[in-house]
Amino acid sequence: METTAVIGAGYSGLITAYQLQKAGYDVTVFEKADIPGGQCHSLPAGGGIVELGCVFGTSPALEELCHDLEVKVERNYFYRQYLDNHGQKIPQLDETAIQKFKDEYKMLPSLLSKYDICLNTPGFYNIPEELKMNFKKWCSLHDIEVLTEIFSAYFSCYGYGELDTIPAVYVLKHLDLSSLSSLVESRKIITFPQGSSSICNALAQKLSDIRYNSEVLEISNADDESILIKTELSSEQFSRVIITTPLKSGIVSHPFFSRALDTFITNPSNTLVYRIPSAGLVDSFVVNNTHKDGKLRLIHVNSSNSEYQMISVYSNGYLEMKELDLSMRESLSSMGIDSAVLTASKKWNFFPHVESAMLYKGFYEELQSRQGEKGIYLGGALSCCSSLDKITEFTSAFIHRYF
Numbered sequence: 001m002e003t004t005a006v007i008g009a010g011y012s013g014l015i016t017a018y019q020l021q022k023a024g025y026d027v028t029v030f031e032k033a034d035i036p037g038g039q040c041h042s043l044p045a046g047g048g049i050v051e052l053g054c055v056f057g058t059s060p061a062l063e064e065l066c067h068d069l070e071v072k073v074e075r076n077y078f079y080r081q082y083l084d085n086h087g088q089k090i091p092q093l094d095e096t097a098i099q100k101f102k103d104e105y106k107m108l109p110s111l112l113s114k115y116d117i118c119l120n121t122p123g124f125y126n127i128p129e130e131l132k133m134n135f136k137k138w139c140s141l142h143d144i145e146v147l148t149e150i151f152s153a154y155f156s157c158y159g160y161g162e163l164d165t166i167p168a169v170y171v172l173k174h175l176d177l178s179s180l181s182s183l184v185e186s187r188k189i190i191t192f193p194q195g196s197s198s199i200c201n202a203l204a205q206k207l208s209d210i211r212y213n214s215e216v217l218e219i220s221n222a223d224d225e226s227i228l229i230k231t232e233l234s235s236e237q238f239s240r241v242i243i244t245t246p247l248k249s250g251i252v253s254h255p256f257f258s259r260a261l262d263t264f265i266t267n268p269s270n271t272l273v274y275r276i277p278s279a280g281l282v283d284s285f286v287v288n289n290t291h292k293d294g295k296l297r298l299i300h301v302n303s304s305n306s307e308y309q310m311i312s313v314y315s316n317g318y319l320e321m322k323e324l325d326l327s328m329r330e331s332l333s334s335m336g337i338d339s340a341v342l343t344a345s346k347k348w349n350f351f352p353h354v355e356s357a358m359l360y361k362g363f364y365e366e367l368q369s370r371q372g373e374k375g376i377y378l379g380g381a382l383s384c385c386s387s388l389d390k391i392t393e394f395t396s397a398f399i400h401r402y403f
């Protein structure tokens, strides 16, 4: 009987395993932590749920999945504001920029139509040369000025990186027209009243073989027919393995997949959750801080009552937690918010991607031609953009294509 190992029980690994199991495959998931979910990480606190990682989605496919899993979702308007460093509300665009924005936004669909195949196929297929350059360069090539700021708010503020280094294909696929319009036009987004981890918990519950505290230490080809997966406690053979998360160097013995995994870059992102005295805050982009490591760039309000609000604040960069806590308190204080109590904190490395130079060298084209070689695949966020919407859409196509 054919057996498949999936490495990682974040959303990527869980949705891959769930869909394969539904299609009749025998699947085993290996997870190094003692809980499922990875970056979908919610905790009970302050009379509700606080989020350390993922917060919302937009796609009907994700909503449908939640419905099938009986995971509670809500459709809420995305109320947000733009703040300066002192907590003063500022307009996202000034009056003169607004007209230019409208013109640019209107012509975006026709500009993007020439990349239709790439942008509308889940994953990274047929990437046009133009989309391999960094996003800022692509914008100036097409005389896009104001929209760059809009993309920056939704891409960089969420920690996906700087637009003058991130290749255009990631920005345009992540913020495709439908996701962008959900945010720009303030359509309803999908939120999870029981936390984003409720989706991962529901997926994990459906799986018949999931192993926690099982960090995969070695993936090697036992022979042409099987793959050996070693953890501290076990050594087992499988017909196939789907790796869904960046792994430490040297774990995979296959030279191509080992090199491919070493090529991925991730972004350091930090989340701190505070209980603050009720300040009437809504989700806020602190726009001047977006590109400064260790500075508060985004506030998400988890819950509010008349006494206090539970907020998650986000920053970029590799900093010590103590330093981050001080920096977040300083920012909150300059917004007039004192006596914040730290409830939880977490450092992430997320959004596995490759730099422009590797795209020009045909990184994804080679990956696609070698997927399945010796039974090894790179799935989930290693082969598509890192968001619940994109991973959901990609995984169905991935399974359809290779299984």
Ligand SMILES: Cc1cc2nc3c(=O)[nH]c(=O)nc-3n(C[C@H](O)[C@H](O)[C@H](O)COP(=O)(O)OP(=O)(O)OC[C@H]3O[C@@H](n4cnc5c(N)ncnc54)[C@H](O)[C@@H]3O)c2cc1C
Residues within 6 Å of the ligand: 007, 008, 009, 010, 011, 012, 013, 030, 031, 032, 033, 036, 037, 038, 039, 040, 052, 053, 054, 055, 056, 057, 214, 215, 216, 217, 244, 245, 246, 247, 248, 269, 270, 271, 314, 348, 350, 380, 381, 382, 385, 386, 387, 388, 389
């Ligand atoms: C702060 C933050 C906010 C975000 N907000 C949103 C949002 O609002 N909407 C949205 O759509 N997306 C959001 N994202 C992105 C989204 O959370 C991710 O795209 C998604 O959760 C990634 O899932 P994954 O399975 O690919 O990776 P991960 O969640 O990182 O999962 C990888 C798993 O693999 C395990 N693992 C690693 N190495 C090994 C090993 N050797 N052996 C076994 N297991 C291993 C890890 O423990 C982990 O559980 C956010 C991300 C962050 C960090």
